[in-house]
Amino acid sequence: MDLLLVGISHRTAPVDLRERVDFSGRGVPDALRALAARGSTREAVIVSTCNRAEIYVACDEAARSRMDLEQFIGEFNGVATGEIAPHVYELDGTEAARHLFRVAAGLDSLVVGEPQILGQVKEAHSAAADAQTVGPVLNRVFHSSFAVGKRVRTETGLGAGAVSVSYAAVALARKIFGALEGHSVLVIGAGEMGKLTALHMKSQGVQHVTIVSRTMAHAARTAEAIGGANAAPWDDLDAALGSSDIVITATGASAPILTKARVEAVMRPRRNRPLFVIDIALPRDVEAAAGEIEQVFLYNIDDLQATVRENLARRASEVSRAEAIVAEEVEKFGAWLRSRGAIPTVVALRQRFEAIRRAELDRLDFKLSALPPDARARVDEITHLIVEKLLLTPTEQLKSVTDADTVGAYSEALTRLFGLDDQEKADGERDRRIEPFARKRPR
Amino acid sequence: MNFVPLLLYAAALVAYAWHFGQRSAVVGRTATTLLVAGALAHTFVIGMQTMEIGHVPVAGATSAISTFVWLLALAYLYTEMTTDERAMGVFILPLLVALQAIPAFRPGVEDRAAVLQGPLFGVHVSSLLFAYASFALACVIGITYVLLFKEIKAKHLGFFYARLPSLQVLDRMNQRAIVIGWVFLTLGIVVGAVWAAQARGGYGAGDPRVQAMSLQDPKIFVALVCWSVYSFELFAARAIGWGGRRAAYLSALGFGIVLLNFVPISYFLTRSHNF
Numbered sequence: 001m002d003l004l005l006v007g008i009s010h011r012t013a014p015v016d017l018r019e020r021v022d023f024s025g026r027g028v029p030d031a032l033r034a035l036a037a038r039g040s041t042r043e044a045v046i047v048s049t050c051n052r053a054e055i056y057v058a059c060d061e062a063a064r065s066r067m068d069l070e071q072f073i074g075e076f077n078g079v080a081t082g083e084i085a086p087h088v089y090e091l092d093g094t095e096a097a098r099h100l101f102r103v104a105a106g107l108d109s110l111v112v113g114e115p116q117i118l119g120q121v122k123e124a125h126s127a128a129a130d131a132q133t134v135g136p137v138l139n140r141v142f143h144s145s146f147a148v149g150k151r152v153r154t155e156t157g158l159g160a161g162a163v164s165v166s167y168a169a170v171a172l173a174r175k176i177f178g179a180l181e182g183h184s185v186l187v188i189g190a191g192e193m194g195k196l197t198a199l200h201m202k203s204q205g206v207q208h209v210t211i212v213s214r215t216m217a218h219a220a221r222t223a224e225a226i227g228g229a230n231a232a233p234w235d236d237l238d239a240a241l242g243s244s245d246i247v248i249t250a251t252g253a254s255a256p257i258l259t260k261a262r263v264e265a266v267m268r269p270r271r272n273r274p275l276f277v278i279d280i281a282l283p284r285d286v287e288a289a290a291g292e293i294e295q296v297f298l299y300n301i302d303d304l305q306a307t308v309r310e311n312l313a314r315r316a317s318e319v320s321r322a323e324a325i326v327a328e329e330v331e332k333f334g335a336w337l338r339s340r341g342a343i344p345t346v347v348a349l350r351q352r353f354e355a356i357r358r359a360e361l362d363r364l365d366f367k368l369s370a371l372p373p374d375a376r377a378r379v380d381e382i383t384h385l386i387v388e389k390l391l392l393t394p395t396e397q398l399k400s401v402t403d404a405d406t407v408g409a410y411s412e413a414l415t416r417l418f419g420l421d422d423q424e425k426a427d428g429e430r431d432r433r434i435e436p437f438a439r440k441r442p443r
Numbered sequence: 444m445n446f447v448p449l450l451l452y453a454a455a456l457v458a459y460a461w462h463f464g465q466r467s468a469v470v471g472r473t474a475t476t477l478l479v480a481g482a483l484a485h486t487f488v489i490g491m492q493t494m495e496i497g498h499v500p501v502a503g504a505t506s507a508i509s510t511f512v513w514l515l516a517l518a519y520l521y522t523e524m525t526t527d528e529r530a531m532g533v534f535i536l537p538l539l540v541a542l543q544a545i546p547a548f549r550p551g552v553e554d555r556a557a558v559l560q561g562p563l564f565g566v567h568v569s570s571l572l573f574a575y576a577s578f579a580l581a582c583v584i585g586i587t588y589v590l591l592f593k594e595i596k597a598k599h600l601g602f603f604y605a606r607l608p609s610l611q612v613l614d615r616m617n618q619r620a621i622v623i624g625w626v627f628l629t630l631g632i633v634v635g636a637v638w639a640a641q642a643r644g645g646y647g648a649g650d651p652r653v654q655a656m657s658l659q660d661p662k663i664f665v666a667l668v669c670w671s672v673y674s675f676e677l678f679a680a681r682a683i684g685w686g687g688r689r690a691a692y693l694s695a696l697g698f699g700i701v702l703l704n705f706v707p708i709s710y711f712l713t714r715s716h717n718f
Contacts, residue, residue: 154468160605175595178609271684274610291596295687303598310600 005096006069007054013087023048032131040068043135045128058137094334104145105152113158118149161311184208186244189251190218249285260289335402342398345411348420445547451481459532501568504709509546515576534583563638571631577624582698585691588613665704
């Protein structure tokens with residue numbers, strides 16, 4: 001059995017095509033059922049996010065499944081196959097596994113190291129498990145991908161550092177104040193930017209938000225929109241500054257509102273309690289010199305963007321460590337996959353033994369027919385146990401081999417020694433679906 | 444015997460430094476385990492010496508250092524376990540290793556002068572050692588505060604930003620350590636003064652060292668300077684808002700004086716405390 005991946009992602013397809021190829025919108029379980037009904041695959045998982053649509057399958061004939069999957073993607077989503085084809089990528093075996101591991105690790109994401117993708121991969125697997133379209137191959141490769149995602153998260157800095165301005169502001173506030181609960185935010189200016197930043201702070205645990213604007217009505221309206229925020233008149237600005245820990249300035253004023261002298265005056269009664277000032281206005285609302293005051297931490301939008309860039313650069317420098325983890329897990333998975341190369345031989349060997357047992361029982365049928373039924377059942381059981389015991393060690397040995405050459409040599413030897421070729425011809429394809437490793441061992 | 448804890452502390456130092464650089468959880472746990480092992484070995488060493496000489500070895504300068512290192516290791520472990528914060532270890536461990544090297548390379552069982560007796564003497568020494576351990580922690584926390592403060596002020600969020608707890612947490616830990624240290628320093632000095640007054644009139648009347656116990660002695664004088672520095676810090680932090688970076692600098696200055704008093708002055712200058 002082969003592992004195969006067919007899909008499109010933000011790297012290969014434009015956004016309008018990705019929007020139309022949307023399995024999660026149309027229902028992943030339905031898609032899995034429709035795919036299973038086509039009969040070209042044994043196992044299937046569909047990973048569908050806004051940045052990618054990928055189908056992982058285990059199949060017997062890679063070439064046939066590949067064609068069928070491409071068709072399926074088009075048919076299920078109502079997009080012409082010819083339109084999708086130029087954007088599709090297809091990988092098989094360990095390369096498909098490597099791709100999945102990189103996806104789960106966040107290496108293939110638009111923002112490298114973003115954390116949501118691992119959860120989405122897990123959801124994709126459990127949806128397929130619910131639809132009963134996963135088997136040994138996809139279970140193995142997906143569980144390995146979860147392990148890769150977790151290792152990359154804990155062992156590298158790939159997911160570290162805020163990569164958006166508002167997260168960078170919150171991360172900084174946490175580094176200054178510790179937990180944000182119990183601290184208060186003052187927003188100066190009732191515009192959209194200030195509102196959004198305040199909302200973000202609130203979602204991160206800040207309890208008290210106060211809005212000050214030159215027009216009290218605007219402040220009141222914004223406070224209402226945020227929910228649970230207070231509005232204060234412009235004349236109370238100094239008092240509000242004195243009681244706040246984080247100040248976000250976002251007014252349209254042409255001259256700085258917070259001069260160094262004004263902030264200094266506010267700091268004295270605060271007894272140097274730290275003040276974090278985020279100036280997201282253009283032109284600036286806060287005099288740059290105010291940042292020189294002890295215990296005043298002044299960041300403007302450019303500073304925050306610079307830290308975001310630094311974080312992105314740091315993530316990029318962690319990529320090679322993450323790739324090394326991926327490579328390690330690909331190696332392990334490859335060994336496991338190669339060990340499965342022995343499965344047809346194992347199946348043939350078992351079938352051969354079973355055929356001999358049946359043939360002998362049939363041949364002796366006239367003698368056995370004299371026995372009472374329970375004694376005949378005993379004979380059947382005992383011969384079955386003998387066959388199982390004889391096969392136990394060879395099966396386990398074959399299972400434990402992980403390099404392709406040895407698997408080939410073993411298969412070759414067994415085929416010759418037991419004449420498995422003839423057997424295969426005789427049995428045809430009848431029982432190839434038997435999964436020998438899943439069988440119960442003899443007692 | 445003091446070599447075993449020294450080696451374990453040194454191994455823990457390497458592990459803490461590695462953990463600080465790589466932030467690997469396994470290495471972090473290894474570091475803590477090594478430090479716990481070092482502290483246990485040290486407990487055993489001090490316990491054995493106590494059994495051997497019949498009292499806790501704190502009278503001589505060398506054994507006092509060993510006991511101080513032991514207290515500092517325990518105080519740090521307590522801080523680490525209550526705050527779940529390992530970043531400070533890389534700053535504390537060098538101090539442990541450097542100081543523990545003194546008893547390790549200057550072995551010998553202390554010979555307690557007959558004059559050093561009574562319950563007050565024990566209270567005097569153990570409170571001061573505990574105070575010094577608190578000040579050592581405060582100093583290290585203060586240094587990390589300044590490192591983080593500078594990165595945030597300079598808008599260059601790098602190495603320490605990613606590894607240290609928040610400024611507010613560091614400031615609080617620093618203040619707490621200073622308060623505890625100050626209380627024990629005060630207690631130690633007061634009890635020492637009372638003991639000296641008793642000894643001078645009684646069993647220590649003939650001992651020149653006891654007669655030298657006055658403000659003119661460098662050890663006693665510097666201890667009082669220390670007390671003034673920490674008292675000022677506590678006052679300034681509360682009354683005039685000298686928290687944060689200034690408090691951090693003061694705690695580093697204070698511990699610098701403590702170390703000066705603890706090692707060079709004890710060995711070379713004092714005439715009253717050279718037991």
